[in-house]
Amino acid sequence: MQSFASLTISDLWIERAERDLCKGLSFSVQSGDVVRILGENGAGKSSLLKVIVGALSPEEGRIAYSGEDVTLDRSILQQDALYIGHSVGVKQRLSVAENIRWYCPDVCTNVLHEALKSLELIDYMDTPVKKLSAGQTRRVALARLWLSQKTLWLLDEPFASLDVKGVELLEERIQQHALAGGMVILTSHQNLLSLASRDVMLLP
Amino acid sequence: MQSFASLTISDLWIERAERDLCKGLSFSVQSGDVVRILGENGAGKSSLLKVIVGALSPEEGRIAYSGEDVTLDRSILQQDALYIGHSVGVKQRLSVAENIRWYCPDVCTNVLHEALKSLELIDYMDTPVKKLSAGQTRRVALARLWLSQKTLWLLDEPFASLDVKGVELLEERIQQHALAGGMVILTSHQNLLSLASRDVMLLP
Amino acid sequence: MNWAWFHKLGSPKWFYSWSKAWALPVFCFGCLCLVIGLVWGLAFAPADYQQGNSFRIIYIHVPVAMLAQSCYLAMGIAGVVFLVWQMKMSPIFIKAMAPVGAIMALIALVSGAIWGKPTWGTWWVWDARLTSVLVLFLLYMGIIALQNTIDDVLLANKAAAVLSVVGLINLPIIKYSVVLLETLHQGPTFTLTKKPEMPAEMWLPLLFSVIGLYCFVAGLVLWRMQSEILLREHRSSWVKQEVTENGL
Amino acid sequence: MAFDSLSAFLMMGTHGVYVWSAYGFSTLALAWLVWSTLSTRRKTQDTLRKRFKRSVSR
Amino acid sequence: MTYSSFLKAEFLVLWRRKQDVFNALLFFIIVVVLFPIGVNSSPEFLAPAAAGIIWCATVLAVLMALESTFKEDHRDGSLEQLVVSGLSLPLLIVLKIIAQWLVVMLPLLITMPLLAEMLYLPSSGFWALIGTLLVGSPSLFFIGVIGGALTVSIKQGAMLVMLLILPFYLPVIIFSTLAVKAAQAGLPYSGFLAMLLAMSLLSLVISPFMTAIAVKASVNA
Amino acid sequence: MTYSSFLKAEFLVLWRRKQDVFNALLFFIIVVVLFPIGVNSSPEFLAPAAAGIIWCATVLAVLMALESTFKEDHRDGSLEQLVVSGLSLPLLIVLKIIAQWLVVMLPLLITMPLLAEMLYLPSSGFWALIGTLLVGSPSLFFIGVIGGALTVSIKQGAMLVMLLILPFYLPVIIFSTLAVKAAQAGLPYSGFLAMLLAMSLLSLVISPFMTAIAVKASVNA
Ligand code: HEM
Ligand SMILES: Nc1ncnc2c1ncn2[C@@H]1O[C@H](COP(=O)(O)OP(=O)(O)OP(=O)(O)O)[C@@H](O)[C@H]1O
Numbered sequence A, B: 001m002q003s004f005a006s007l008t009i010s011d012l013w014i015e016r017a018e019r020d021l022c023k024g025l026s027f028s029v030q031s032g033d034v035v036r037i038l039g040e041n042g043a044g045k046s047s048l049l050k051v052i053v054g055a056l057s058p059e060e061g062r063i064a065y066s067g068e069d070v071t072l073d074r075s076i077l078q079q080d081a082l083y084i085g086h087s088v089g090v091k092q093r094l095s096v097a098e099n100i101r102w103y104c105p106d107v108c109t110n111v112l113h114e115a116l117k118s119l120e121l122i123d124y125m126d127t128p129v130k131k132l133s134a135g136q137t138r139r140v141a142l143a144r145l146w147l148s149q150k151t152l153w154l155l156d157e158p159f160a161s162l163d164v165k166g167v168e169l170l171e172e173r174i175q176q177h178a179l180a181g182g183m184v185i186l187t188s189h190q191n192l193l194s195l196a197s198r199d200v201m202l203l204p
Numbered sequence C: 001m002n003w004a005w006f007h008k009l010g011s012p013k014w015f016y017s018w019s020k021a022w023a024l025p026v027f028c029f030g031c032l033c034l035v036i037g038l039v040w041g042l043a044f045a046p047a048d049y050q051q052g053n054s055f056r057i058i059y060i061h062v063p064v065a066m067l068a069q070s071c072y073l074a075m076g077i078a079g080v081v082f083l084v085w086q087m088k089m090s091p092i093f094i095k096a097m098a099p100v101g102a103i104m105a106l107i108a109l110v111s112g113a114i115w116g117k118p119t120w121g122t123w124w125v126w127d128a129r130l131t132s133v134l135v136l137f138l139l140y141m142g143i144i145a146l147q148n149t150i151d152d153v154l155l156a157n158k159a160a161a162v163l164s165v166v167g168l169i170n171l172p173i174i175k176y177s178v179v180l181l182e183t184l185h186q187g188p189t190f191t192l193t194k195k196p197e198m199p200a201e202m203w204l205p206l207l208f209s210v211i212g213l214y215c216f217v218a219g220l221v222l223w224r225m226q227s228e229i230l231l232r233e234h235r236s237s238w239v240k241q242e243v244t245e246n247g248l
Numbered sequence D: 001m002a003f004d005s006l007s008a009f010l011m012m013g014t015h016g017v018y019v020w021s022a023y024g025f026s027t028l029a030l031a032w033l034v035w036s037t038l039s040t041r042r043k044t045q046d047t048l049r050k051r052f053k054r055s056v057s058r
Numbered sequence E, F: 001m002t003y004s005s006f007l008k009a010e011f012l013v014l015w016r017r018k019q020d021v022f023n024a025l026l027f028f029i030i031v032v033v034l035f036p037i038g039v040n041s042s043p044e045f046l047a048p049a050a051a052g053i054i055w056c057a058t059v060l061a062v063l064m065a066l067e068s069t070f071k072e073d074h075r076d077g078s079l080e081q082l083v084v085s086g087l088s089l090p091l092l093i094v095l096k097i098i099a100q101w102l103v104v105m106l107p108l109l110i111t112m113p114l115l116a117e118m119l120y121l122p123s124s125g126f127w128a129l130i131g132t133l134l135v136g137s138p139s140l141f142f143i144g145v146i147g148g149a150l151t152v153s154i155k156q157g158a159m160l161v162m163l164l165i166l167p168f169y170l171p172v173i174i175f176s177t178l179a180v181k182a183a184q185a186g187l188p189y190s191g192f193l194a195m196l197l198a199m200s201l202l203s204l205v206i207s208p209f210m211t212a213i214a215v216k217a218s219v220n221a
């Protein structure tokens, strides 16, 4: 993980389905921040995360990561970022363990078992993901948060379909990451007063 | 809507992915009940709803609807039931209005507009669903609750990806339905103390 | 070398106002030449001593066949330009060009087939030239299908550009291979191997109709590009001004 | 003029059907092309006009 | 949901996907073109093979079109909704197939004169070919849709559908090409057409129920 | 993610999907069998057409297999992850194609002796056929994968891929069948093999970059 990093977004303007989103949005995130993106349904939260990670191009705006301008080429940021979207990026055919190894190839077996145990997936280690329930699938995707060493986390409604225990686990992990100097940007419709250090409000 | 209806489930046993779920579960629901199914991720909540509506066959157990045994043929129940699952059953290529007309062909235009207005979808009436955000898509599916006259609602995490306003709207609608003599069975990981009249706990 | 024109071409606003001045004159000039060429060819040129009057189809067939190939070449170049320099105008050009090219290829096929009946005695043979025009037509249809199926504009741009470029590389290969096919296993006997030595009153009208069709197509494509530019640039203030004040 | 009379021009020797059908098809196709081009232009203008009006009235 | 709103939505979706229908047509044409170019382009080879080539291409195009019949419905959960709608599933399936047949086969039939010419099919065989296509193709759809339903939850379904279904198509192909050959030889071919009609009717009776079972099973999984 | 973990996961996924690979093989065999049955089964018809039929079937099977190359990765978001991984996308694509080629083509090659026998391919042409398949098929994969990447975000992509890509396959098919015909006639055919090799190399150079562009654009959409 980088010792100190920052993300600055200025004068953003996204257009989707002939509507303007996030017009003129600017904000910045420093090491240790947990930023929550707020907004109604369709306000553009998911679109904003996609723009940051480079999976969608904005109409206008600049994005800088750790002082470098990444507006045109997002690859520096991407090497440091971990993005989990609405569709979680988990291969349905592969088993839980294989999915995790796909993202984190050199994680050692003990660490992997440890993480799966705390996520209560250890019994399903060799089950193909398509046979898991909604919450279990989300847990598989979230396992990366325990196992990889990225600085910037971009999480789109990470608490969706998690049960109470899962929510607690994840909150704890996010706080831990922020304390260790990471940056987290997440969207959520649930109240996470204790968790987020700052809110960014998107007007529709 | 039927004037008085009831659903009784006894000695259920579902098997999925070589695991027993809901073993020996029995409960019944009367007109006016809002029942919340509780349980950890993977406890079998979604599976239970699917079994009730007849999209999955249980290993054992009996299901009775309004006094009639529907264990083998669920069609009486189905005519009276409205089920919305994790994947919401909305056609991505059709527009919002077309999707709603698919389910409720004889709803009159005024009523439809009214419902879309209260769900804040009126601007998107002719937009194909695939261009909507996660929460908006869920709202399209939920519009059926305002427009059709079914007694038994089976809702699998209906609050997922809805914003605060959407959650309030839906809670109100559910309470209204219960007061009018309907039955609601829903799963949710969020706290809905005010809403549910009863909880059914599934042990994993 | 002065690259200013290249950068200007890349600017939709500049291109729009430029094309607004040129589209109509070019189109009208094209129509005029085309009419002259066709009327001359149909009514005044002497009949061919071998083929009789059926040879008059040449005045539409050859220009259209030439256009079908030129259009693809232009699209391929535009594709390269887009992939290398990201020029905004290239995908607009490709989108405007594809249906025009497809129609040209279609007319070449139909007029050729009709011409084949009296001269070769059959509508269709699997000869090199015919087959490669058929493939060209299918390539055009592929690009159109792709553009219509993908509804994301950025993706459609890239996809059409990629396909045009790959087609540009492959079209000569296809042509070459099809020629081989024909020469190897004893093709149909009725191919025009040589251009007849035409008298001037035969080839002059052809020249007119060729030039006419080029200008006709150029005018059309400019118009098509204009609509596309307006749609894509609807956010900029000049489009607003253009549409609300001037009209098309 | 390569033909003596109008009927001879229309008959084109024995090849009238072929020549005229080829030209007929070509004319139709080119005319369709022109028509579709112009109608897209008109439609584009209309939709943009409407959109701008909406954004002004808002 | 009612039967008529279901049928309306089917047509609407197909209309939204009209480019796909057009693609099916182009695919069919390309497969037909593949043979003269890839194998042999002389009239002596093509004329007797024409009906067979056209039928093989039709079968492939129909299979490609059918493979995705239920795919999209499954993905967005609307297949599940069909199962729990309380309407008769077999009837819904028949309606779906009728919509598909109209949308896929009519364009194919329209291009036939052109392709027949390009493959040098003698005019004596042409009407027999059209007849076999009209009478035989419904059975292709009814049989094929079973495969589409079976493989709906499987990701790489196209291939598997072909595999499961092609063997059942063989009789249809054989009778059809025999009919065209008989017509080319000046023999009566109405017997073959009757056979094809019988197969279409048989599959109309059996297939909706089989498909309903398959759909239910794939929703279950 | 590293290159080696990527390659490993590719092979793992393919291994999980071994049924699909097997299906590709069966599909290929069925298409080949369709011709003797649907068109004509006499040796005089089949022997000269054999190489063409086998190549046409190969092309269809490869396209079917390629169509889904990126589909699944796109659906579950792992394609997005490839793009944002910071590794060289063209190189990842080459690795993916190598894995695909090994898994799809090797089984096809193994069945060749059998099918050649069934189609009465003279033994003089057999080794030429194998040679063309070995040298020519990489270009099929490299060209086809562009189509797969372009249509990844489209639901009913199989048809469109075929539409886009089949015209580009024509030269490969033509050179291959010409080579086999030359071999059957006792003529030298190394010139054709050289052409095929050149096409494979050309597509190896161009395709990964084109595919990378397409993948990036698809992920954006
Ligand atoms: C469907 C059938 C046909 C197609 C697709 C076709 C296509 C073409 C093409 C691509 C060209 C080249 C244009 C150029 O770039 O110069 C051409 C030229 C020509 N075609 Fe056709 N043709 C067809 C049938 C015929 C027939 C039946 C005849 C007359 C017997 C004919 C006579 C000519 C002549 C005289 C030229 C100009 C000579 C030359 O430039 O080489 N074509 N045709
Ligand atoms: N399609 C499937 N095929 C096989 N097994 C499945 C399938 N879906 C779920 N299961 C298994 O059934 C069990 C219960 O799943 P279910 O989806 O009913 O859980 P749930 O209570 O809804 O959980 P969640 O809160 O995560 O949605 C899980 O252990 C899971 O492994």
Ligand SMILES: Nc1ncnc2c1ncn2[C@@H]1O[C@H](COP(=O)(O)OP(=O)(O)OP(=O)(O)O)[C@@H](O)[C@H]1O
Pocket: A016, A017, A019, A021, A039, A040, A041, A042, A043, A044, A045, A046, A047, A048, B130, B131, B132, B133, B134, B135, B136, B161, B163, F221
């Ligand atoms: N794939 C898409 N294509 C076109 N437009 C889209 C697409 N996805 C979303 N949109 C549009 O972009 C806007 C913002 O969508 P986005 O998904 O970013 O919202 P969101 O804030 O994440 O909402 P939610 O809380 O419902 O997830 C919406 O108005 C929607 O109509």
Ligand SMILES: [Mg+2]
Pocket: A045, A046, A047, A086, A156, B133, B134, B135
């Ligand atoms: Mg969202």
Ligand SMILES: [Mg+2]
Pocket: A133, A134, A135, B045, B046, B047, B086, B156
């Ligand atoms: Mg669930």
